[in-house]
Each structure stands twice: as structure tokens, then as C-alpha cells.
Amino acid sequence: MTTPPANPDLIHLPNPTDSLKACIQRNPALWNELRTEPNRFRVLTGERTTGPLHVGHYFGSLRSRVTLQNWGVPLFLVLADYQAITDRHATAGIRESVEAILLDYLAIGLDLEKSTPFTHSMVPALNQLVLPFLSVVSMAELQRNPTVKEEIALSGTKSVSGLMMTYPAHQAADILYCHGNVVPGGKDQLPHVELTRLIARRLNNLYFDGRPYFPETELLLSETPMLLGLDGRKMSKSLNNAIYIGTAEEDTARLIKTAKTDSDRHITYEPATRPEVSNLLLLCSLCTDETPDQIASQIGDGGAVALKKRLTEAVNEYFRPMRARRRELSKDMGYVLSLLKRGNDRANEIADRTLAELRIAMKMSYYSP
Numbered sequence: 001m002t003t004p005p006a007n008p009d010l011i012h013l014p015n016p017t018d019s020l021k022a023c024i025q026r027n028p029a030l031w032n033e034l035r036t037e038p039n040r041f042r043v044l045t046g047e048r049t050t051g052p053l054h055v056g057h058y059f060g061s062l063r064s065r066v067t068l069q070n071w072g073v074p075l076f077l078v079l080a081d082y083q084a085i086t087d088r089h090a091t092a093g094i095r096e097s098v099e100a101i102l103l104d105y106l107a108i109g110l111d112l113e114k115s116t117p118f119t120h121s122m123v124p125a126l127n128q129l130v131l132p133f134l135s136v137v138s139m140a141e142l143q144r145n146p147t148v149k150e151e152i153a154l155s156g157t158k159s160v161s162g163l164m165m166t167y168p169a170h171q172a173a174d175i176l177y178c179h180g181n182v183v184p185g186g187k188d189q190l191p192h193v194e195l196t197r198l199i200a201r202r203l204n205n206l207y208f209d210g211r212p213y214f215p216e217t218e219l220l221l222s223e224t225p226m227l228l229g230l231d232g233r234k235m236s237k238s239l240n241n242a243i244y245i246g247t248a249e250e251d252t253a254r255l256i257k258t259a260k261t262d263s264d265r266h267i268t269y270e271p272a273t274r275p276e277v278s279n280l281l282l283l284c285s286l287c288t289d290e291t292p293d294q295i296a297s298q299i300g301d302g303g304a305v306a307l308k309k310r311l312t313e314a315v316n317e318y319f320r321p322m323r324a325r326r327r328e329l330s331k332d333m334g335y336v337l338s339l340l341k342r343g344n345d346r347a348n349e350i351a352d353r354t355l356a357e358l359r360i361a362m363k364m365s366y367y368s369p
């Protein structure tokens with residue numbers, strides 16, 4: 001006799017502080033397991049298609065995806081085009097963003113034949129999963145999501161779209177359609193991963209007799225501290241303060257010249273009191289083998305001018321081979337888009353299967369297909 005499944009209403013979101021603590025504690029072991037048992041995992045990650053990827057994305061997450069790929073972990077990469085319209089109506093620029101991101105992926109060394117890149121809009125069964133998913137979350141749970149709240153505040157909009165409120169459930173579908181059990185990301189992704197786990201547990205209890213049909217996904221925190229933009233604010237396309245993977249060398253130099261610093265000519269690494277200067281040192285350190293403190297002491301009284309010169313050289317040198325590869329690949333967008341088509345075909349196969357299995361479990365399979 002199996003014990004009856006727990007009442008799904010009794011499954012709740014954990015306290016955010018506890019959940020972050022647990023995640024931080026689990027992280028080293030999770031990295032280790034990914035390295036030693038890559039086949040136990042399926043990693044799902046990706047981005048909204050709101051522009052090309054910048055050096056913050058690179059050091060924060062793209063670089064570690066290449067590591068995971070090289071360990072043999074299967075990667076699914078969502079180009080979240082429906083999520084790009086959570087806070088805007090205009091779809092102009094989405095196509096260009098999809099192309100730019102694919103080029104960025106290839107430039108940094110992701111193998112898009114091995115991994116599975118896909119766009120929301122081309123995988124209908126994934127989107128249909130959102131309906132049963134939404135049925136098991138409450139309005140209060142959606143409204144409580146701190147990442148969504150912050151994004152709404154940042155966007156400055158008065159009228160919040162239904163898609164904005166529900167996109168974390170959509171994100172759960174991105175993850176669960178392919179049974180993704182690891183999502184690399186920053187702390188801001190934790191509420192989404194917690195919601196994904198909640199949906200998985202409730203659906204497993206409701207329709208699968210408590211069997212783990214959907215996995216309980218874990219967040220894999222990246223090791224790199226958050227890079228700020230050149231003005232000390234969040235690095236973002238709309239703030240025009242980002243260096244992109246594909247930015248040309250002259251433009252990189254020009255952008256870094258405009259970077260905000262402070263009035264103290266002596267360069268030191270003090271993130272708490274000198275965030276702008278320290279951020280430039282951090283980026284420089286990520287592009288070289290030296291620590292921010294070492295770079296600071298070499299520059300010393302050279303001031304912001306010397307720091308910026310050093311940083312420009314470091315960034316341009318680090319990204320030169322990737323940029324060259326990116327330029328080369330951009331000449332053959334037909335090939336690049338054929339990789340997306342392959343990814344979408346594979347994503348559709350998997351999503352169709354998951355939806356069919358869920359439909360059977362939900363007793364909504366009325367005749368064989």
C-alpha cells in the first residue's frame with residue numbers, strides 16, 4: 001500500500017532566508033557532483049531576448065556554462081522571447097537580439113550542436129504547460145515574488161501586464177518541460193526556482209501519486225560577484241553603461257573613458273566605500289590573472305586615467321579571440337539560425353512528450369494522437 005499523497009495545499013514556499021542559506025550551503029557539493037557525475041544532471045538556463053550579452057553576463061554566468069558543457073553536462077538554453085514582452089509591447093529588436101545572443105553563445109565557446117538552444121515562441125507544448133502550472137499556484141504566491149516586484153519597480157510602469165505577474169510560472173515550464181534539475185543563476189533567480197519546485201511537488205502529488213515525475217530543481221549559484229555598469233549602476237542595455245562581448249575595441253576604449261570614478265587619485269580596492277573604482281578593478285582582475293588589490297597597488301597614484309588605460313587593454317585582450325570568432329560567424333547567419341532550428345526541433349520533441357505524459361496523468365487524453 002502506498003501512502004496517499006500529501007494535500008498539495010499543504011505544500012508551501014519556504015522562508016526566503018532559509019532557502020538562500022540552504023542554497024549557499026549546498027552549492028559546493030552541487031558543483032562537485034556536476035563535475036563528477038555530469039550525466040545525472042540536465043541544466044536549463046537562458047536569458048530574455050532584450051539585447052546582446054555583456055561582460056557582466058559573461059563573468060556572471062556564460063563562462064561557467066562553458067565549464068559545465070566541457071564536463072559533459074547536458075545544457076538547455078532558453079532564449080526567452082515571450083519573457084521579453086513582460087514589460088513592453090514592442091517586439092521590434094527581438095529578432096536581432098536572438099541572433100546576437102546566438103552569436104555570443106558561439107563566440108564564447110558554447111557548442112550549440114551539443115547543447116539545445118530554443119526560443120519560447122517556437123515550442124508550443126512548453127507554453128501549454130503554463131496552464132496546468134498556473135492552476136496550482138495562488139495569486140498571493142505570484143504577487144509575493146521579490147524578483148518580480150523589483151522588476152516592476154525598475155520598469156517604472158503603472159500598468160503591470162498579466163505576463164509580468166505570471167512569468168515565473170512560465171519560467172517553471174522552461175525548466176520542467178525538459179526535466180531540468182539545475183538552474184545556474186544569481187540570487188535573484190532563487191524565488192523563481194523555489195516556485196518551480198513548488199509547482200513540481202504539487203503536480204507530482206496531484207497527478208503522479210507523489211512520484212517525482214517533475215524533478216525538484218536546484219539553483220546553482222555562480223561564483224563571481226556582481227559586476228556593475230560603467231556608471232556604478234546595474235549593468236544594463238537600457239542604462240547604456242555596458243561593455244558587450246561583441247563591442248569593438250575602439251568602442252570599448254571610448255566607453256571605459258566615460259566610466260565614473262571618484263575624486264581620490266590614489267587607486268585602492270575598497271568595494272564598500274569606492275564602488276565605482278573597485279568595480280573597474282574587479283573587471284580588470286577578471287580579465288587578467290591578478291587580484292584587484294594587486295592591480296590597484298600597481299596603479300597607485302596613476303589615478304583613473306591609468307586605471308582606465310589598463311582596463312581597456314585587459315578587456316580588449318581577453319575578448320579579442322571571442323570577438324574575432326563572433327565577427328566571422330556573423331557572416332553566415334544562415335548557419336547560426338540552423339543551429340537554433342535544430343535546438344527548437346529537439347525542444348519540441350521533448351516538450352511534446354512531457355505534455356502528453358502530463359495530459360495522460362491529468363486524465364485529459366481523450367484518444368490516441
Ligand code: TRP
Nearest residue numbers: 044045046047048078080171174
Ligand atoms: N529570467 C531570466 C532572465 O531574466 C531568463 C530566463 C527565462 C530563465 N527562463 C529561464 C533563466 C529559465 C533560467 C531558467 O534573465
